[in-house]
Amino acid sequence: MGHSDQVGTTPAQSQLQQYWMPFSPNKEFKREPRLFDRAEGMYFYTPDGRKLIDASAGLFCVAAGHCRPEISEAVYKQLQTLDFTAPFLRGHPGAFELANRIVDYTPPGLNRVFFVNSGSESVDTAMKIALMVHRVRGQSQRQIFISRERAYHGVNMGGVALGGMVNNRRAFGVGLAGVYHMRHTALPENKFVKGQPETGAELADDLLRFCNLYGGENIAAVFVEPTAGSFGCLPPPKGYLNRLREICDQNGILLVFDEVITGWGRMGENFGAQAFGVTPDILTMAKALTNGAQPMGAVAVKQELYDVITEAGPERGIEFFHGYTYSAHPAACAAGLAMMDIFKKDRLVDRARELSPYFAEAMHSLRDLPVVVDIRSIGMMAAIEVAPSGGPGARGHVIQKRLYDKALHLKSTGDSLIIAPPLIAEKHHVDEIASKIRDVLSEL
Numbered sequence: 001m002g003h004s005d006q007v008g009t010t011p012a013q014s015q016l017q018q019y020w021m022p023f024s025p026n027k028e029f030k031r032e033p034r035l036f037d038r039a040e041g042m043y044f045y046t047p048d049g050r051k052l053i054d055a056s057a058g059l060f061c062v063a064a065g066h067c068r069p070e071i072s073e074a075v076y077k078q079l080q081t082l083d084f085t086a087p088f089l090r091g092h093p094g095a096f097e098l099a100n101r102i103v104d105y106t107p108p109g110l111n112r113v114f115f116v117n118s119g120s121e122s123v124d125t126a127m128k129i130a131l132m133v134h135r136v137r138g139q140s141q142r143q144i145f146i147s148r149e150r151a152y153h154g155v156n157m158g159g160v161a162l163g164g165m166v167n168n169r170r171a172f173g174v175g176l177a178g179v180y181h182m183r184h185t186a187l188p189e190n191k192f193v194k195g196q197p198e199t200g201a202e203l204a205d206d207l208l209r210f211c212n213l214y215g216g217e218n219i220a221a222v223f224v225e226p227t228a229g230s231f232g233c234l235p236p237p238k239g240y241l242n243r244l245r246e247i248c249d250q251n252g253i254l255l256v257f258d259e260v261i262t263g264w265g266r267m268g269e270n271f272g273a274q275a276f277g278v279t280p281d282i283l284t285m286a287k288a289l290t291n292g293a294q295p296m297g298a299v300a301v302k303q304e305l306y307d308v309i310t311e312a313g314p315e316r317g318i319e320f321f322h323g324y325t326y327s328a329h330p331a332a333c334a335a336g337l338a339m340m341d342i343f344k345k346d347r348l349v350d351r352a353r354e355l356s357p358y359f360a361e362a363m364h365s366l367r368d369l370p371v372v373v374d375i376r377s378i379g380m381m382a383a384i385e386v387a388p389s390g391g392p393g394a395r396g397h398v399i400q401k402r403l404y405d406k407a408l409h410l411k412s413t414g415d416s417l418i419i420a421p422p423l424i425a426e427k428h429h430v431d432e433i434a435s436k437i438r439d440v441l442s443e444l
């Protein structure tokens, strides 16, 4: 397997200027480009034929490994049969079938699915659903959203306002009014904890502060990632999410889990909701839903929320004025359906659960390295945080470049390396990841 003997071409410098790269240091990248032009299974390949292990499932997307023929064939067939249909006033069978297949995995009751094209869109859609639910229930005063420091909820305006990572916000003003942030859950005593920390559940009571200050009856929804992902794997303290659920219930607030990363097996269960035993009212997903092979996100909502909005609408009129040209795109649905088959056939969720203890051991084995200041892990996700050097994030950035040069791809945020391999990973892949990280961190 693999094509390391195949060599492609790296574009000339002059050809690299026109593309404005997202979330990237454009000037640096164009001076020293790091490209992939092929991928298969657990590996990426560079134009000059180098093979890199994918330690972050691309960007938390490729749960089933790269270039699954089942997906590409399904997409190809779909594009030859029905390439596009307006998603408004028209439908196609794949959209209905995929929604049905998704609700086999979502927590009980969350059985209505709205399709979008990304995680960011799923978050802004969830915000609108929450506002609309309260409006039709005669509680349109509920306009406040609560999220958390260190949260990442994508880059659309709603998601930026909810987000709790300063660089994603500071250039864009204050975002939306009426969004407040609870404390994050990274406590100093919880360093190097495997799985859910024992202490910190009381941090959920921070929500009470906003209920007391603004009135719980004015809060529309609380958004949390069950485990903060992009910031660098912050699992919830034991009891924390249960307590949030309790406070939301006491105050009529909707609880939204942003499961763009934690969904689809990453936590060793279908969703974080099941892994942590707490059911939200609304759940967002994207990424692994199509294995990253087509852009797609979705919002799963409790049936009663769908019902209240739909029943409040006119008999023959639109009930919810929201949707995207590419909502439930036929090719994305085809990829999603192929992925649902793969989830079942490859037992991806079970595999993730079974490999998690080994993965955690391997990641925590790096604790002895002097630069490492914290390691957090849960399911098939871990973060290794290094001591900053040369300003926040500078060292993390250098490390991810060196790792690329040493044949490992991963996502870094600030000074945290985030490891979340495809769920098809075998023990030897985990060993390879740990040993490459050790090599690079030892040199620092």
Ligand SMILES: Cc1ncc(COP(=O)(O)O)c(C=O)c1O
Pocket: 117, 118, 119, 120, 121, 123, 152, 153, 154, 155, 225, 229, 230, 258, 259, 260, 261, 286, 287
């Ligand atoms: C929790 C969470 N929400 C939303 C998003 C945004 O997703 P996208 O980049 O597909 O818009 C991400 C992306 O990493 C995420 O981790």
